[in-house]
Amino acid sequence: MIKHVSTTIGAAIIGAMGFAIWPVLWQTFGVMGGYLASVLVVTVMFYMNHWCGIMHNEEGAAWVDMAWGIAIAGITWGLVKRDMDVNFAKCLPTLVIAICGGIAGGIMGEAIKKHHPAFQKPTDETTKEAE
């Protein structure tokens, strides 16, 4: 049970940090601010969420990344903010393309890790052949 609470907390913190830090830095320092924000936010959030294990991922379960926190926070931030007159339906085209592009890239990455020779672990036979 506490695993699920900590996953919620981890995702909430990266969602909040992302949208509290990134826009401010980007407006102050331009493009370099965006770069700086990623170094400030993503490094320590990776350490907390994935290395320390705050966002729980079961053995053998599909990988739930901390990026889910940022992704969903982007939507709720836009909907809750006062000064923007936003309609959720207007983000759907980009969202659909984002999901399609994400699936394409993700499957391509896994397919390469499975089949590309550079990623195959050397087995005992190949090391014996080399000797």
Place this chain on the structure above:
Amino acid sequence: MDFLGTPIEAIGMTPAAVITTFFGMAIFVFVVSICWGKLVEDFGPAGGMMASGVIVGSIWVMNHALPGVGVGGEFATDAAENVIQHGLIQQSFIFGGPWIDMGWAAAVGLWVGSIYAGASWKKSIPSLVAAIIGGALGGALVGLVSYTYAV
């Protein structure tokens, strides 16, 4: 080639924007999927942290870039008075809807990729639901800041 630059009214993007958004998302999740795991294996958490800053930072600059030029964050507008988006990822109806981040690509892509590689999606449902709830709360919290002062 001009048809690539004419906005499609129904989706608030030009055909060129559809192409660039798709590839911007795919490139980000591809780099994360290949590099991150191995970096953490090779360099431990410190390497993983610095590398993650560099990967996300550089790809952020390619994908999202500042919707204006120079320091200060003013929005440049084009001939038709629309805001120019300088990144690969184009928000549809910009400022009409909530922000779609490149994090969507990483989140969905890594999840689907691990299912493709044989992991169980059923076992991930509790974590996924918890992460979605957490993200929603975090984003709403930051949105509430705009209510801390009177308009």
